[in-house]
Amino acid sequence: MIMELKDFIENFSAQFDDTDASEIKAGTEFKELDEWSSLIALSVIAMVDEEYEVILKGEDIRNSATVEDLFNVVKAKV
Amino acid sequence: MEGYNPFSLDGKVVLVTGAAGGIGRATAIECSKLGAHLILTDINEEGLKVTLEQLENQEAHRYIIANLTADEEIDKLVGEIDKLDGFVSNAGVTKPAPVKFVNRTDLERIMSINAMAPMYLTQRLLRKKKFWKNSSIVFTVSIGGVYTTVFGNAMYGSSKGALQVFMKNVALESAMNGIRCNSVNPGMINTGLVKSGTYSEEDRQKDMQTYPMKRYGEPREVALGIVYLLSDASSFVTGHSLIIDGGKTLY
Numbered sequence: 001m002i003m004e005l006k007d008f009i010e011n012f013s014a015q016f017d018d019t020d021a022s023e024i025k026a027g028t029e030f031k032e033l034d035e036w037s038s039l040i041a042l043s044v045i046a047m048v049d050e051e052y053e054v055i056l057k058g059e060d061i062r063n064s065a066t067v068e069d070l071f072n073v074v075k076a077k078v
Numbered sequence: 079m080e081g082y083n084p085f086s087l088d089g090k091v092v093l094v095t096g097a098a099g100g101i102g103r104a105t106a107i108e109c110s111k112l113g114a115h116l117i118l119t120d121i122n123e124e125g126l127k128v129t130l131e132q133l134e135n136q137e138a139h140r141y142i143i144a145n146l147t148a149d150e151e152i153d154k155l156v157g158e159i160d161k162l163d164g165f166v167s168n169a170g171v172t173k174p175a176p177v178k179f180v181n182r183t184d185l186e187r188i189m190s191i192n193a194m195a196p197m198y199l200t201q202r203l204l205r206k207k208k209f210w211k212n213s214s215i216v217f218t219v220s221i222g223g224v225y226t227t228v229f230g231n232a233m234y235g236s237s238k239g240a241l242q243v244f245m246k247n248v249a250l251e252s253a254m255n256g257i258r259c260n261s262v263n264p265g266m267i268n269t270g271l272v273k274s275g276t277y278s279e280e281d282r283q284k285d286m287q288t289y290p291m292k293r294y295g296e297p298r299e300v301a302l303g304i305v306y307l308l309s310d311a312s313s314f315v316t317g318h319s320l321i322i323d324g325g326k327t328l329y
Contacts (some may be wrong), residue, residue, distance in 0.1 A: 038281075039176060042230040045276060046179035058278030 003052065003078055008071045011051055015043040026068040048074055084311040088113035092308060093159065095146060095199070096168030098125025100269030101218055103132070104297030105166055105304050110134040112305060117162075119144045119155060120169070146195035156202045162209050164308040167196040168218045174230035174276045185233050192237035197244050204252065211256035216307045217245050218300070219261040219319065225327045230276075242319065249317035258316040260307045265323030266294040290325030 005026060012030070013021040019035045030036060045056045054077040064070040092109050096102035098120035106116050110133035118141040120126050126141040133139050144155045146169060170192045173184050196217060203209065219242045222228065223235020242261060249259040266272055266285065272294065277285070286293055303322050306312055321327055 039229045042174055042276070043176050043178065046175040049175075050179060050181070058276055058281050062278045062280060 003071075003075050005068065005071050008074065009067055011047055012044060012067055012070070015040050015047060024067060026071070027066050029065050030067055030070075031065070044070075052078055054078055083112075085305055085309040086112055087164070087305065087309055089115065090163035090308070091115045091117065091161065092164035092166065093117045093119065093162055093203075094166045094168065095119050095196070096170065096218075097129050097141070098122040099129075100168070101264070101267060101297045101300045101304075102166070102168035103129045104301035105168065106139075107132050107134075108298065108301040108305050109164075109308070110139065112309075114164070114308075115139060117142060117159060119146070121145050146199055147190045149198070152195075152199050152202055155199070156206055156208065159203075159208055162203065163213045165200070165203060165209075165213075165215045166218070166304055166308070167199065167216070169195060170218065170220075172231075172234040175233065176230055177232050180232060188233045189237050189240070192234070193240040193244070196241060200244075200248055204248075204257075209252075209255075209257050212310075212313070213257050214308045214312070215245075215248060215252075215257065215259040216304050217241055217259075217261045218304070219245065219263045221263050221265050221321060221323050221327055224263060224319070225321065245319075246317050253316055258307075258312070260312070260315060260318045260320065262300055262303045262307065263319050263321045263323070264295060264300045265289065265321075265326040267300055268294050268296055288326065288329070289323070290328055293324065295322060295324060 009024060013024040016035050019033055041061050048054050048056050052074055054074050060073045064073055087109055092114045094102055094106050094116060097106050097118035106118055106129050109116055116139040118126050118129055123143050130141055142155055142158055144151045146152055171188055220238040222231050223238040224242045245259055245261045252259055300322050303320050
């Protein structure tokens with residue numbers, strides 16, 4: 001599967017309700033976003049499972065600072 | 079009072095599902111130390127062998143490999159059992175996901191292993207009159223779903239809620255036959271289920287702080303609750319849920 005950063009950012013942003021998608025870019029440190037929460041972390045894990053068939057671990061989220069970091073983790077596992 | 083032990087399981091024949099690890103394995107070990115004759119079952123033969131090696135009085139026990147989500151395998155298992163004094167249902171799986179990500183594949187798998195398999199197995203064992211009078215059924219339920227509600231736990235919690243309700247119905251309908259039915263409801267216990275990876279070590283450390291006793295439990299600490307419910311020490315206890323959670327539900 002060819003995985004595009006642009007699509008990943010879109011899928012990632014969709015897990016937020018109050019944060020405008022324009023605020024989320026490749027370099028965004030997502031854990032610093034006001035809306036970031038443990039529920040959104042679980043949603044990101046579930047989204048990655050559904051869209052990319054990759055099982056992320058809690059540590060993968062913890063060790064990623066930016067959206068692109070997480071994209072790279074997923075990409076390496078696809 | 080030498081030899082006095084109201085918790086003894088001496089000579090009792092006990093079926094344990096999910097016996098290849100975690101709470102099931104710990105239960106088998108404790109039951110064997112108290113004199114029970116065990117029938118272990120799981121889908122994982124390697125794990126069953128490891129459990130069997132850890133039991134006291136090894137020749138008194140046996141294992142039967144079975145996938146309890148398949149009717150024919152339940153029938154085969156029940157067919158290989160003569161009479162039981164106890165049945166402990168442990169097998170369980172989880173996959174944390176928010177409600178928005180609930181899906182048929184995961185939900186049906188979790189419901190099927192955690193709730194429907196023990197329901198069908200109990201139904202068959204009762205229908206085929208596999209229990210002696212004065213026997214005991216114990217379901218490993220959870221505090222999750224029944225007493226606590228946490229993010230991502232909808233599928234697992236629903237399965238455990240279903241099992242909790244089923245337990246009470248079995249208790250009611252079996253009481254006149256001298257068959258008791260109860261549950262243990264553990265908080266987080268250090269088993270493969272908890273270590274499976276969706277939560278990081280940091281998440282776990284933080285979660286432990288929500289327990290008044292500041293730690294997760296060990297499988298043996300649940301197993302000993304199960305022993306109580308299997309033994310004659312609980313002979314007037316039925317339809318009860320024994321919470322084993324280091325005080326988590328006090329909050």
